[in-house]
Amino acid sequence: MNQWKQGSDARLPLYQRLREEIMDRIASGEWPPDKPIPTEAALTQRYDVAVGTVRKAIDTLVHDGLLERSQGRGTFIRRPDFDASLFRFFRQVDAAGHARVPDSRILARTLEQPAEPIARALALPVEEQTLKLDRLRTLEDGSVLKEEIWLPAxxxxxxxxxxxxxxxxxxxxxYESQCGQRVGSARETLTVETADQETAQALGIATGDPVVVIERVALGYDRTPLEYRRSRGPAATFRYQVEIS
Amino acid sequence: MNQWKQGSDARLPLYQRLREEIMDRIASGEWPPDKPIPTEAALTQRYDVAVGTVRKAIDTLVHDGLLERSQGRGTFIRRPDFDASLFRFFRQVDAAGHARVPDSRILARTLEQPAEPIARALALPVEEQTLKLDRLRTLEDGSVLKEEIWLPAxxxxxxxxxxxxxxxxxxxxxYESQCGQRVGSARETLTVETADQETAQALGIATGDPVVVIERVALGYDRTPLEYRRSRGPAATFRYQVEIS
DNA sequence: CAGTGGTCTAGACCACTGT
DNA sequence: CAGTGGTCTAGACCACTGC
Structure with missing residues (x-):
């Protein structure tokens, strides 16, 4: 019954070791993402612990956003929630009060030797090639974003x-359907710069106007960097909110 | 033994009703913030539920940042953690690589009839007066912030x-020592604008340079708005990061 | 040493989902 | 209806804190 892997520190609480076990299974892809993970009863038997311990391990993972429970159906591996993305904070309505249809167009695709910061973000050796996409996005509000995307070729x-x-x-x-690469989490960074002539033209603003730059590194469930993205949008339509407690 | 207040919906799970009870006690100030709240055993008896239920109620509150446990000492009401504040994301080091000493100076104090948006943020009738403070802050990195603060007079x-x-x-x-007003949480909003002449001068940047505007509403433990604050700092030294999962 | 929260167990019963 | 997670209970033992 006792199917523990090696290497977990026996001094840690049981529920934390179980938590690690489950994370490993998710990272390795052993449990398919569209089917429920084993039931509480199954895990109880497999690892020879009490239900309460299994529940606590799963609770922490639900809390951290890796799993999602659904009463009567089972417990599932969650997809990351890009509602938390900074992109969401470009204003919902444009100057005329209309909401437009979001759209996206790839302008160019090239093979590129990554510059040092990009190679670092993707944890790639600089000799490795990247596939670079140039993309123009229209958001719900009509804001335009100019995006550069680098992928390990x-x-x-x-x-x-x-x-x-x-x-x-x-x-x-x-990415998932064509290349079998699943995004499990991401980290975004916001900075502000002023628009150079080219960016200004693409975004439909004046040269020198402030621009919000959002950089994103998207990671797989095993924490491998899969995508590095740099997006620029007009700062005038950006409004971000945080709760402190 | 059964000291439940009225009004809690009997259809809700016990631990959620208990959670509400505890939040009420915190909001009302019934439990002093510097002493532990009643022990698990005491709550078990007072509300006639099992320890596990008390634990679960407290767990959710710890998770939401209202309480904080300390093994062997007790469970305490937490103070909000302003490390999560957007202010933290002005760069840690200035252009010369020095970290300067943070500083703060009140330039002016006036009584003011609040403009409509400020009255709304503070949930005050516009007839109510506010105490307005003008303040200049230096952050760890040497960035300068220009702050306007409105308080219900x-x-x-x-x-x-x-x-x-x-x-x-x-x-x-x-605020706490002089006026007995304790801040329990806050909401911050980030936008970007360009510096007018006055702001530029105060911040030591050029007119037209991008400026980060952080608005903050600070709330008491009972969710009453206590302070509205609007701060402006140079966008060039700002860098904010979010995790998505 | 007494008192606190932390971990773990064992099992009852309820509520929801899909067939 | 069978199977899943959700709630609740009761109690043992451990680890830390302050006296």
Whole structure:
């Protein structure tokens, strides 16, 4: 019954060791993401602990956003929630009060030797090639974003061939279906700069106007960097909110 | 033994009703903030539930940041953690690589009839007066912030008399000691604008340079708005980060 | 040493989901 | 209806804190 892996520190509380076990299973892809993970009863038997301990381990993972429970159906591996993304904070309505349809267009695709900061963000050796996408996005409010996206070329090889029109508005499901690469989390960084002439033109603002720069590193469930993205949008339509407690 | 208050919906799980009870006690100030709240055993008896239920209620409150446990000492009401504040994201080091000593100076104190948006943020009728403070802050990195602070004048009456030099760098402990007003949480909003001449001069940047505006509403433990604050700092030294999962 | 929270167990019963 | 997670109980033992 006792199917513990090696290496977990026996001094840690049981529920924490169990938590590590479950995270390993998720990272390794051992449990398919569209089916429930083993039931509480199954885990209880497999690891020879009490239900309460299994519940506590799962509780912490639910809390950290890795799992999601659904009464009567089971416990599932959660997809990251990009509602928390900084992109959400471009204003919901444009100057005329209209909400426009979000849209996305790939302008260019090139193979590129990554510059040092990009290679570092992707944890790639600089010799490795990246697939670079230039993209123009329209958000719900009509704001325009100019995006540069770098992907490790070997991992995303299939994307080299596919026609640009077939890239959808949502890239992550596309990565998953075409390349089997699943995004499990991401880290975003916000800074502000002033628009140079080219950016200003693309965003429909004046040169020198403030621009919000959002950088994102997207990671797999095993924490491998999968995508590095740098997006620029007009700062005038940006409004971000935090709760402190 | 059964000391439940009225009004809690009997259809809710016990631990959620207990949670509400505890939140009420905190909001009402019934439990002093510097002493532990009643022990698990005491709550078990007082509300006639099992320890596990008390633990679960407290767990959720710890998780939401209202309480804080300390093994062997007890469970305490937590103070809000302003490390989560957006202010933390002005760069840690200035252009010369020095870290300077944070500082703060009150430039002016006036009684003001609040403009409509400020009255709304403080949930005050526009007839109510506010005490307005103008303040210049230096952060660890040497960035300068220009701050405007509005307080409900009646609630903060003692501050009308005190000499400006006696206002410390940290205002919240000062509010508490002088006026008995404790801050329990806050909401911050970030936007970007360009510096007008006056702001540019105060911040030591050029007119038209981008400026980060942070608005903050600070609330008491009972969710009453206590302070509205609007701060402006140079956008060039600002860098904010979020995790998505 | 007494008192506190932390971990772990064992099991009852309820509520929801899919068939 | 069978199977899943959700709530609640009761109690043992451990680890830390302050006296």
């Amino acid at each position: 070997t991992r995303f090889a299939p994307l080299k061939e596919i026609e640009l029109e077939r890239f959808g508005t949502l890239l992550y499901p596309f | 009646t609630r903060f009456a003692p501050l009308k008399e005190i000499e400006l030099e006696r206002f410390g760098t940290l205002l919240y402990p000062f």
